Amino acid sequence: RILILDFGSQVTQLIARRVRESGVYCEIWPFSTDAARIRAFAPRGIILSGGPASVLDENAPRIPDVVFALNVPVLGICYGQQAMCFQLGGAVETHAHREFGRAHVDIVEDCALFRGTWTRGGREQVWMSHGDRVTKLPPGFRAVAVSEGAPYAIIADEGRRMYGVQFHPEVVHTPHGAALLRNFTHGVVGCQGTWTMAGFRDMEIARIRQQVGSGRVICGLSGGVDSSVAAVLIHEAIGDQLTCIFVDPGILRAGEAEEVVKTFRGRFNIKLIHRDASDLFLSALEGVTDPEVKRKTIGRLFVEVFEEEAAKLGGAEFLAQGTLYPDVIESVSFTGGPSVTIKSHHNVGGLPERMKMQLVEPLRELFKDEVRELGRELGIPEAIVGRHPFPGPGLAIRIPGAIDRDKLALLRQVDTVFLEEIRGAGLYDAIWQAFAVLLPVRTVGVMGDGRTYDYACALRAVTSTDGMTADVYPFDIGFLNRVASRIVNEVRGINRVTYDITSKPPGTIEWE
Numbered sequence: 001r002i003l004i005l006d007f008g009s010q011v012t013q014l015i016a017r018r019v020r021e022s023g024v025y026c027e028i029w030p031f032s033t034d035a036a037r038i039r040a041f042a043p044r045g046i047i048l049s050g051g052p053a054s055v056l057d058e059n060a061p062r063i064p065d066v067v068f069a070l071n072v073p074v075l076g077i078c079y080g081q082q083a084m085c086f087q088l089g090g091a092v093e094t095h096a097h098r099e100f101g102r103a104h105v106d107i108v109e110d111c112a113l114f115r116g117t118w119t120r121g122g123r124e125q126v127w128m129s130h131g132d133r134v135t136k137l138p139p140g141f142r143a144v145a146v147s148e149g150a151p152y153a154i155i156a157d158e159g160r161r162m163y164g165v166q167f168h169p170e171v172v173h174t175p176h177g178a179a180l181l182r183n184f185t186h187g188v189v190g191c192q193g194t195w196t197m198a199g200f201r202d203m204e205i206a207r208i209r210q211q212v213g214s215g216r217v218i219c220g221l222s223g224g225v226d227s228s229v230a231a232v233l234i235h236e237a238i239g240d241q242l243t244c245i246f247v248d249p250g251i252l253r254a255g256e257a258e259e260v261v262k263t264f265r266g267r268f269n270i271k272l273i274h275r276d277a278s279d280l281f282l283s284a285l286e287g288v289t290d291p292e293v294k295r296k297t298i299g300r301l302f303v304e305v306f307e308e309e310a311a312k313l314g315g316a317e318f319l320a321q322g323t324l325y326p327d328v329i330e331s332v333s334f335t336g337g338p339s340v341t342i343k344s345h346h347n348v349g350g351l352p353e354r355m356k357m358q359l360v361e362p363l364r365e366l367f368k369d370e371v372r373e374l375g376r377e378l379g380i381p382e383a384i385v386g387r388h389p390f391p392g393p394g395l396a397i398r399i400p401g402a403i404d405r406d407k408l409a410l411l412r413q414v415d416t417v418f419l420e421e422i423r424g425a426g427l428y429d430a431i432w433q434a435f436a437v438l439l440p441v442r443t444v445g446v447m448g449d450g451r452t453y454d455y456a457c458a459l460r461a462v463t464s465t466d467g468m469t470a471d472v473y474p475f476d477i478g479f480l481n482r483v484a485s486r487i488v489n490e491v492r493g494i495n496r497v498t499y500d501i502t503s504k505p506p507g508t509i510e511w512e
């Protein structure tokens with residue numbers, strides 16, 4: 001396995017994605033991790049990520065000595081390369097010729113990183129993002145590629161099996177970057193690339209059995225990808241020792257609750273408690289207009305109802321959660337200070353402490369797309385595995401202002417038409433999230449010969465890789481016209497449709 005030491009780059013997770021895609025298991029740890037832990041992990045190779053600092057700064061992050069003491073292959077990327085050179089006796093300077101974005105490197109020598117892809121004399125497109133650069137190599141290193149802004153774009157010390165690249169091979173804008181990383185992990189380190197989802201499934205099932213023994217596990221099911229995959233995997237491991245609790249808060253989309261029940265009871269034969277808590281949720285939300293109060297109310301009720309149902313079961317020793325790897329990576333931050341709460345995201349965090357249960361988290365080593373792959377491996381229908389993210393507070397945060405059953409019914413109809421059209425046009429998988437928002441305004445319209453005075457709605461569709469930033473999906477106007485005309489014609493009570501063209505930032509994906 002490979003260890004990735006994180007120096008705070010925005011794209012460190014992509015390094016892990018690329019390495020895992022090549023069938024090699026890896027983990028990301030902060031550069032400040034203590035030496036004993038790194039030794040115990042026994043990595044066969046180490047990758048040093050990029051980062052925002054300058055090695056010339058007094059408090060710049062350093063590569064821990066253990067990295068060099070382990071005698072395993074090391075690949076430094078961007079800041080990682082600079083820090084490696086700086087610490088091994090080379091020199092780094094801040095240079096006027098900064099490189100950001102697309103650049104080219106000229107391959108001047110052969111190198112183990114190039115096998116089967118890059119050849120001497122060739123020119124390769126890469127993605128650069130650096131202000132500093134290496135100006136003198138440490139003893140033992142040679143330059144194997146150069147760029148306009150970096151005389152040491154790729155460096156190698158084949159004796160010590162240490163390599164450095166000034167650019168980012170992990171991003172898609174470096175077309176052969178994945179091959180370069182693969183040459184490092186497979187060629188230099190000698191990994192076999194046998195880490196697959198089928199293998200992970202077997203390993204994880206054994207691990208769950210060992211952890212749980214003959215104990216009982218409860219799992220909160222939402223119908224989303226993560227909790228669904230976790231539930232099916234755990235069920236495969238321990239069968240009826242697992243009970244799922246599905247709290248229906250009355251703010252789901254059309255048909256969703258029925259589908260969850262049908263899939264998990266019918267198809268997978270999983271013990272499932274379906275608690276229709278819509279009256280409770282909707283009466284607590286009556287008249288509530290403040291988005292944060294909505295979120296907190298919903299979060300609190302989820303926990304209360306879940307606990308109530310768990311108590312009826314007579315409790316259990318274990319609580320299953322669909323925690324993913326991005327939630328457990330210890331982040332490296334150079335900004336300091338607390339960050340501002342934009343929205344208090346609702347999840348069932350806090351439950352385990354309150355319920356004094358041990359956690360079963362079979363997905364905590366996986367990225368979202370790996371969870372999807374595992375779900376397919378487990379035979380979970382594409383409609384669930386490929387589903388867009390849906391927020392815990394559901395449709396309640398897609399109706400600005402107070403919500404009620406009538407507004408929810410209207411919004412469900414709009415949402416259904418929009419998604420039907422998106423699926424029909426084959427666009428669903430190209431979009432990160434698409435949904436409708438019911439606006440709390442009425443506007444005047446004309447239908448036939450009559451005047452209408454009805455609600456307006458907004459449609460939103462964005463592309464994103466992690467929900468942290470998002471771009472508006474560029475539908476063609478013909479598509480939008482068709483959707484708008486279907487909505488106004490088919491959904492009584494809506495007479496105006498708008499398309500939200502705000503990216504994130506400055507907008508957020510949800511409206512509340």
Ligand code: XMP
Pocket residue numbers: 295343344345346347389390391392393433467468504507508509510511512
């Ligand atoms: P925003 O609106 O903050 O959303 O740009 C980013 C992503 O998070 C989802 N989201 C939530 N997910 N509970 C969740 O489980 C929440 O309270 C919540 N609020 C927003 C949102 O749908 C988007 O994918």
